[in-house]
Amino acid sequence: MDVTYVLLLSSLGLAQVIAQDCRVPVGGNNMGFKDDLPQTFPNGTKVIFECNVGYMPAGSPSITCTNGTWSPVKLTCETVACDAPPMLTNGDFSPVRDSYNYLEVVQYKCQKDYTMNGSSLSSCSKDGKFQPAPPTCIVVQCKDPDVTNGEWMSGSRPPYKYKSAVTLQCIPGYNMNGAQTQRCELNSQWAPGLPTCEPVLCEDPDVKNAAKEEGSKPPYKVKSTVTFSCVSGYTMTGTRTQTCGLNGQWAPGLPTCAPVLCEDPDVKNAAKEEGSKPPYKVKSTVTFSCVSGYTMTGTRTQTCGLNGQWAPGLPTCEPVLCEDPDVKNAAKEEGSKPPYKVKSTVTFSCVSGYTMTGTRTQTCGLNGQWAPGLPTCAPVLCEDPDVKNAAKEEGSKPPYKVKSTVTFSCVSGYTMTGTRTQTCGLNGQWAPGLPTCELTTTTKRPTTTKKTIGDSGTVDPPENKGNGMAIGLGLGLTVLIGSVLTVLGCYFCGVPACIKEKKRSRRGFPVNAAPSADEEVALSVRCAARYT
Structure with a gap:
């Protein structure tokens, strides 16, 4: 029976139909x-x-x-089409049409003496409506900008319409309180608001350790003058005669009277290395150095000046601090709390899915740097999974971080051993382990064709749906070829054989009608006596 089936297929030259x-x-x-x-x-x-x-x-x-x-x-x-936008009171728009296509734009315009409040352009949007909403046309006119003790300096003249701008100034001897430039807004008001002009007065000049020699009496108006001199034992820094300016300040600036002696210089966390002994007169010097664990900001050597101050200014000694150690994708396990002084330590560990390069425990050094150097935490990555004779069906894209997944399928003719879906693990390996695709070895056996109902309602085999006529013609051709081969085989090859066609009655069917899927049509070959 196996021989009969193989001969039938080889004679027909038919192949299994595979969906494309x-x-x-x-x-x-x-x-x-x-x-x-x-x-x-x-x-x-x-x-x-x-x-x-x-x-x-x-x-x-x-x-x-x-x-x-x-x-x-x-x-x-x-x-997308939009209906025409609504008409504008005291204005109009163009172009005017019954409908507008997507992204088409109309432009609004107000009539004379009206100001537009809103956007002048509106377009047909994807939802079939014009956006933004139409503007309004309003009348805008601001009153004269009247400021007591002030005057117009530059800008627009009346009538003051929308966006008219004026710049104001106070008359001499008065200071302006508010914005100098004003603009007429849509609400017919000046913005940001009219200023005021107040008389310019200088405060009573108070110079410690000094006396007024001559000058004006209070109140001190513009151009008032006062002349100072320091009391005995003090020296002046600055100008003796001061003048009240238009800005309400004494010019060129009040002087100071300081004692001739400099105070004992006290710099915390520092020691005096060398220099003068107290009392510290003009030109006395002192040199400082910070104690261990501190660093100096400023100049080491200080000189007592004529103003009784150490010059160029006493330094400071601040504790050496290391910056807050920031290691991305890591957490501090243990160690010191900020601020991080010398010998402070911090121990790091990378968060899940990252691996550390460098030393976990860092120590703040005398140079304000973490030693031996902050580590880095890089993401754990799995290599590109290479499975021979397989293709990636779905899953993550490279780089493959922890929890990335890839699903494989073997190419045609190969069978998979292992798990299709692989997950990148914390150890940088694919789990549960990459599969393999081995060549599939199969043996063809006869199969029984079952009836299926096609979309047209006719009965066809699944692999030959709608091809009944082709099967019928193929079977007829097989009978003819088989008969010729048998006769030739008997005559030329000395192989006696008989061909017998066996089929059920097809009474009632047209001559050219193809056999149905469940109709038996078979060709058998039987050897003659004394032949196997």
Whole structure:
């Protein structure tokens, strides 16, 4: 029986029908794919189109792959249209039409003596409405900017319409309190608000350790003058005669009277290395150095000046501090709290999914740097998984971090050993372990064809759906070829054989009608006597 089946297939030259994949489909105008698509699509795959922005869909958006062919695209995309925008009181717009397509723009314009409040342009949006909303046309007029003790300096003249601007100034001897430039706004008010002009007065000049020799009496108006002299034992820094200025300040600036002696210089966390002994007269010097663990800001050697101050200014000794150690993707396990002084320590550990390069425990050094140097935490990465004779079906993209997954499938003719889906582990290895794809060894055996009902309602085998006529013609050709081969075999090859065609009665069927899927049509070969 096995011999009969093999001969039948070899005579027919038939191969099992395999469903074909589809290529990337092509959509209609003004549409695209809803999702990113691969290059090929298995039989039965559905793809969904969507209209571009500014277009409205009509019809089914999906198509289906059937044996290498896509179903027709029924989706159409029509341009979004907007109704005409509302009319504008005391204004109009252009162009004027009954309807407008997506992104078409209208421009508004107010009538004479009216000011536009809002945007002058509006466009047809994707939802079929004009955006932004139409503006309004209003009358704007501000009153004269009247400021007591102030005057107009520059800018617009009346009438003051929208966006008119003026710059004001106070008359001499008065100071302005507020913004000098004002603008007429949509509410017919000056913005940010009219200023005031107040008389300029200088405060009573108070110079410690000094006396007024001559000058004006209070109140001190513009151009008032006062002359000072320091009391005995003090020296003056600055100008003796001061004048009240238009800005209400004494010019060129009040002097100071300081004692001739400098105080004992006290610099915390420092020691005097060398220098003068107290009392510290002019030109006395002192040199400082910070104690261990502290660093100096300023000049080591100080000189007592004529103003009774150490020059150029006493230094400071601040504790050597290391900056807050910031190691990305790491946590502080233990150690000192900030501020981080010399010999402070901090121990780090990388967060899950990261690995450390460098030393975990760091110590703050005398140079204000962490030693031996802050570590780094880099993400744990798995290598690109290479499975021979396999393809990646789905999963993460490289680089492959912890918990990344990849799913494999063997190519045709190969069988997988192991787990299809692999996960990148904390150790940088794929778990539970990459599979292998081995060559599949199979033996063809006869199969029994079961009846299936096709879309048309006829009965066809699944692998030869709708090909009944082809099968019938093939069987007839097989009988003819078999008969000729048998006669030739008997005559030329000396191989006696008989061919017997066996089939059920097809009474009532047309001569050219193809056999049905469940009808038995077979060709058998039987050897003659004394032959095997």
